[in-house]
Amino acid sequence: MWAMIVKEFRQLRRDRRTLAMMIVLPVLLLVVLGYAASFDVKTVMVAVAGPQSGLAAGLLKAPSFDITQSAPGRGRAWAQDQLRDSHDEMAVVTGGTRPLVLIDGSQLFAARAALTDLAGVRYHVGFTGTRPSSVSPKVVILYNPGLTTSDIMIPGLCGVVLVFVGTIITSLGVVRERQSGTLEQLAVMPLRPRDVFLGKIVPYFLVATVDLAIVLAVGIAIFGVPFRGSPATFALGALLFLFVTLGIGVLISSVSQNQGQAIQLAMMTLLPQVLLSGLIFPLTSIAAGVRWIAYFLPLTYFNEISRGVMLRAEPIAALWQPFVFLAVLGAVVVTGATLRFRGYLAPAGHRRGGGTAAPVPQEAGI
Amino acid sequence: MREPETGPAGTNWGATELYVSHGRTVALRGVSLAAPAGQVTAVVGGDGAGKTTLLRCLAGSLGPDSGTVRRPPKERSGYFPASSGIYEDLTVAENLDFRANGYGLPRKAGRDRAAEFLERAGLSGVAGRLAGHLSGGMRQKLAVIAAMLHRPDLLVLDEPTTGVDPVSRSGLWWLIARAAAEGCAVVLATTYLDEAERCTSVLVLDGGVALASGTPDQIVSAMPGALRAVPAKPAGDEAALSWRRAGRWRLWDPAGLADSAEHAAGRPPAGSANGAIVPDLQDAVTVAALARQSGVLTGGAA
Numbered sequence: 001m002w003a004m005i006v007k008e009f010r011q012l013r014r015d016r017r018t019l020a021m022m023i024v025l026p027v028l029l030l031v032v033l034g035y036a037a038s039f040d041v042k043t044v045m046v047a048v049a050g051p052q053s054g055l056a057a058g059l060l061k062a063p064s065f066d067i068t069q070s071a072p073g074r075g076r077a078w079a080q081d082q083l084r085d086s087h088d089e090m091a092v093v094t095g096g097t098r099p100l101v102l103i104d105g106s107q108l109f110a111a112r113a114a115l116t117d118l119a120g121v122r123y124h125v126g127f128t129g130t131r132p133s134s135v136s137p138k139v140v141i142l143y144n145p146g147l148t149t150s151d152i153m154i155p156g157l158c159g160v161v162l163v164f165v166g167t168i169i170t171s172l173g174v175v176r177e178r179q180s181g182t183l184e185q186l187a188v189m190p191l192r193p194r195d196v197f198l199g200k201i202v203p204y205f206l207v208a209t210v211d212l213a214i215v216l217a218v219g220i221a222i223f224g225v226p227f228r229g230s231p232a233t234f235a236l237g238a239l240l241f242l243f244v245t246l247g248i249g250v251l252i253s254s255v256s257q258n259q260g261q262a263i264q265l266a267m268m269t270l271l272p273q274v275l276l277s278g279l280i281f282p283l284t285s286i287a288a289g290v291r292w293i294a295y296f297l298p299l300t301y302f303n304e305i306s307r308g309v310m311l312r313a314e315p316i317a318a319l320w321q322p323f324v325f326l327a328v329l330g331a332v333v334v335t336g337a338t339l340r341f342r343g344y345l346a347p348a349g350h351r352r353g354g355g356t357a358a359p360v361p362q363e364a365g366i
Numbered sequence: 367m368r369e370p371e372t373g374p375a376g377t378n379w380g381a382t383e384l385y386v387s388h389g390r391t392v393a394l395r396g397v398s399l400a401a402p403a404g405q406v407t408a409v410v411g412g413d414g415a416g417k418t419t420l421l422r423c424l425a426g427s428l429g430p431d432s433g434t435v436r437r438p439p440k441e442r443s444g445y446f447p448a449s450s451g452i453y454e455d456l457t458v459a460e461n462l463d464f465r466a467n468g469y470g471l472p473r474k475a476g477r478d479r480a481a482e483f484l485e486r487a488g489l490s491g492v493a494g495r496l497a498g499h500l501s502g503g504m505r506q507k508l509a510v511i512a513a514m515l516h517r518p519d520l521l522v523l524d525e526p527t528t529g530v531d532p533v534s535r536s537g538l539w540w541l542i543a544r545a546a547a548e549g550c551a552v553v554l555a556t557t558y559l560d561e562a563e564r565c566t567s568v569l570v571l572d573g574g575v576a577l578a579s580g581t582p583d584q585i586v587s588a589m590p591g592a593l594r595a596v597p598a599k600p601a602g603d604e605a606a607l608s609w610r611r612a613g614r615w616r617l618w619d620p621a622g623l624a625d626s627a628e629h630a631a632g633r634p635p636a637g638s639a640n641g642a643i644v645p646d647l648q649d650a651v652t653v654a655a656l657a658r659q660s661g662v663l664t665g666g667a668a
Binding site: 190 | 425439453468470
């Protein structure tokens with residue numbers, strides 16, 4: 001048994017990545033999860049509209065409520081748009097006999113917090129000049145009236161499926177060529193690097209698209225998740241997101257020697273995306289020290305797009321930010337992946353920058 | 367990426383004064399090789415001699431630090447890498463189909479060519495089998511016919527016969543000889559000197575340096591000194607100049623006179639009165655390596 005133990009430790013020492021994963025990952029997970037794992041929304045962002053905006057704003061106290069917008073001249077339509085476009089999580093429309101409170105049900109945890117906090121407010125809502133008695137507001141939950149979890153999870157899961165196929169399966173497929181030694185064969189065949197790159201990626205792209213369609217169909221048919229927005233906007237978001245994840249997959253494979261390493265790295269990109277993208281824990285609940293990571297994760301942006309489009313019918317104009325970020329991430333990742341891939345296939349030896357003075361072997365002078 | 371020099375059919379493919387270094391290790395130091403069309407050129411040498419590096423340069427999967435490589439364009443070259451380049455999770459037919467498509471053969475021509483080569487290699491019966499389930503010899507044969515499927519002008523084979531049983535080896539040789547007979551320039555690496563003896567010309571590599579080159583006969587007759595059979599491992603300085611072959615010890619005497627008359631007469635290498643041995647290619651290659659390692663001959667490689 002001793003022989004096995006010694007051998008195992010020797011191998012483990014050589015496999016730096018596994019070692020790093022064993023030591024660094026638990027610590028990282030603990031820290032990240034410790035700060036991220038919270039469903040508590042402490043502050044609900046509110047827009048107030050209508051003639052008594054000031055009064056309503058005064059009743060909604062910090063820190064439970066944060067009045068981000070006040071528009072005395074606007075009405076219900078404006079207020080609803082603020083929720084649809086994700087500017088706020090709750091809107092109060094005054095001016096009627098009873099104030100109307102709109103809550104964005106697609107922000108599940110914020111909505112629940114808002115309902116709880118409103119319970120305290122309700123009894124004090126007294127509208128001077130109308131009646132001496134207190135008036136309770138009319139509460140309407142939009143976009144996810146039942147506050148069901150599946151409604152917000154399935155749009156996000158679409159993204160996870162795309163990450164799974166895009167990153168994990170792709171990185172495995174590309175690294176397999178290297179592991180089996182067939183990459184060298186590809187390098188000498190009369191194929192352009194671009195052909196090899198695209199030829200390698202297109203099948204996974206198609207598989208991911210089919211997967212996405214299945215998840216969507218199941219979500220809509222079995223879980224009754226609504227799809228209220230524009231399929232074209234959703235498709236464009238999915239396309240951009242898929243580019244990013246496929247690019248990450250190729251990048252991972254280009255720094256991995258075998259499938260084991262590729263899986264490890266792919267999991268390391270999947271884990272933070274699942275935990276920190278707002279898929280499970282609301283972004284606003286994540287401590288700021290960890291939250292910034294979320295803004296480098298493509299799933300964060302895809303989540304915004306898929307939830308926005310599917311649940312709130314958010315138009316593309318309101319979603320320009322996640323679209324731009326995804327496009328930038330995609331451009332960076334795909335460029336990097338293409339360059340790495342080209343390096344694979346082009347004859348090595350004299351690496352890039354062949355103009356620099358190469359060390360001439362001493363024997364060359366003879 | 368620099369374009370390889372190309373020329374009309376019958377051009378001498380090859381390499382001139384190649385220098386290649388992998389990080390700090392210098393893999394090739396000024397190695398040249400000619401690969402005439404219709405001939406089989408062997409690259410021999412021990413492990414780490416630089417055979418694979420030279421072949422990768424010829425095939426175009428590695429760019430040299432300096433020196434020139436003369437090879438046909440990619441679609442007219444064929445390469446059997448040391449890793450064989452076969453997809454184990456594709457069937458024999460699917461592997462060939464991929465190559466035919468990749469090299470731009472028309473569908474019909476590709477299928478006919480695959481059938482013809484499968485027949486030649488005796489693999490027709492296993493066309494539907496996964497390449498990963500083939501025996502070692504069959505897999506090597508598949509890799510060789512996959513490399514020659516598009517009838518390249520230059521065929522580069524990295525140890526196609528290593529680890530293959532004698533019957534499969536002769537089958538592979540038949541395939542290779544036939545490709546050469548059809549006008550292909552074949553360059554192959556091998557560790558078997560009996561195979562090298564059958565080639566038109568041989569390049570002997572050791573430590574990234576060309577020790578000798580020419581026809582097998584030229585290499586043998588150019589061997590400096592003489593060989594003697596000795597009953598036991600010699601002591602002292604001579605130990606470094608001796609080796610064991612076929613159960614007997616051979617000693618190289620750098621200053622000895624070669625028995626060229628006997629060699630010309632083609633007498634079998636039998637021990638004469640003073641134990642002199644007529645060298646063969648294996649002896650010549652061993653001597654060349656010993657001479658370099660022991661520094662007996664200060665002239666270095668020609």
